Amino acid sequence: MPARPAPKKVVLAYSGGLDTSIILKWLQTEYGCEVVTFTADLGQGEELEPARAKAQMLGIRPENIRIEDLRETFVRDYVFPMFRANAVYEGLYLLGTSIARPLIARRLVEIARETGADAVAHGATGKGNDQVRFELSVAALDPSLRVIAPWRLWDLTSRTKLLEFAEAHQIPVAKDKRGEAPFSVDANLLHTSSEGKVLENPAEPFPDYVLQRVTPPEQAPDSPEMVEITFERGDAVAVNGEALSPATLLARLNELGSRHGIGILDLVENRFVGMKSRGVYETPGGTILLEAHRGIEQITLDAGAGHLKDSLMPRYAELIYNGFWFSPEREMLQALIDRSQEHVTGTVRLKLYKGSVRTVARWSDHSLYSERHVTFEEDAGAYDQTDAQGFITLNALRLRLIAARRARLGGGLGGGLGG
Missing domain, CATH: 3.40.50.620 (HUPs)
Known part of the structure; x- marks a missing residue:
């Protein structure tokens, strides 16, 4: 050639x-x-x-x-x-690189x-x-x-x-x-990744000096801090009531997360080229943002849409990890995800404390949450509990038929791996 x-x-x-x-x-x-x-x-x-x-x-x-x-x-x-999309690769990595x-x-x-x-x-x-x-x-x-x-x-x-x-x-x-450089570092506004050298043995804990932007949780403030994040159609638009541009907002969340030791991940991941590699990732603002987005979806996203979206998320995350951002399948999934965000609008309050971020409150004019329906107190006829009998009976029908067949054929109790 x-x-x-x-x-x-x-x-x-x-x-x-x-x-x-x-x-x-x-x-x-x-x-x-x-x-x-x-x-x-x-x-x-x-x-x-x-x-x-x-x-x-x-x-x-x-x-x-x-x-x-x-x-x-x-x-x-x-x-x-x-x-x-709440995209997370292999259950943990927020895909910063x-x-x-x-x-x-x-x-x-x-x-x-x-x-x-x-x-x-x-x-x-x-x-x-x-x-x-x-x-x-x-x-x-x-x-x-x-x-x-x-x-x-x-x-x-x-x-x-x-x-x-x-x-x-x-x-x-x-x-x-x-x-020899002690380790290799790649950084952007979303995260910092550190790989190689002192990190190559996954049996050894990483030394504290590897951390580039996040305070070790043990050294974080002893008092928690509350932060409120406002969303419009799935995107964060304000922090503590202050409207911010996308990059400025993420930078603000980075400051908060870094101070409170949030977003440190020690991960052995599966590279697309076939090998496993160990990296230490710091994603302070992204970790807060993911928790907040999940929090606002809890009250604004329909169960069917949310469960479908969650089932597709690993595939979407894998496409990004593997380099297929410009593929037709990623773009198709993005269209579905963006459609799901039409009513993901509202505010989430979170508590930041020593490496953890936790949703403590969320509210929205687009909320699907109905206190009248879910209350343990008198619901003034909002929900007829006797309706549940028919619902359970119909859902149990196929299970009853399977149990009858098992009894007819002399089988034992169901639920195991056998017949």
């Missing part, structure tokens, strides 16, 4: 860190191509202007350096739609079109999920674009070789990177 021609112009997802700086220089030396760098501000909490300076130092023209504040887009168009990748990929594709690039590149390794998420997204948005994944192509297979390449090409290396 003949070798593919070298790309003429590549848009690189660029953090400004050591690895993507090496990738930038590798693209230039390997292909002799023009490189456009794209750095997304998703609320990772880092100063991004140094990425501009480093890209210029590595020979990128100013017009080919893109740094964009995408925090509002990230929360409004990606995080909030996902939270309408997974949901950021489709937005980055979309902007890579859009910038490639704007600049006439014929390829995009990313710094994900060949062992992880991110390579899949980036490349499936690009395939869905513009299959004509070539995707370059240097970690699957180059021979820089060790930290020593990476550092030697950096020094040979005068790429600055922070002093604390000369040894």
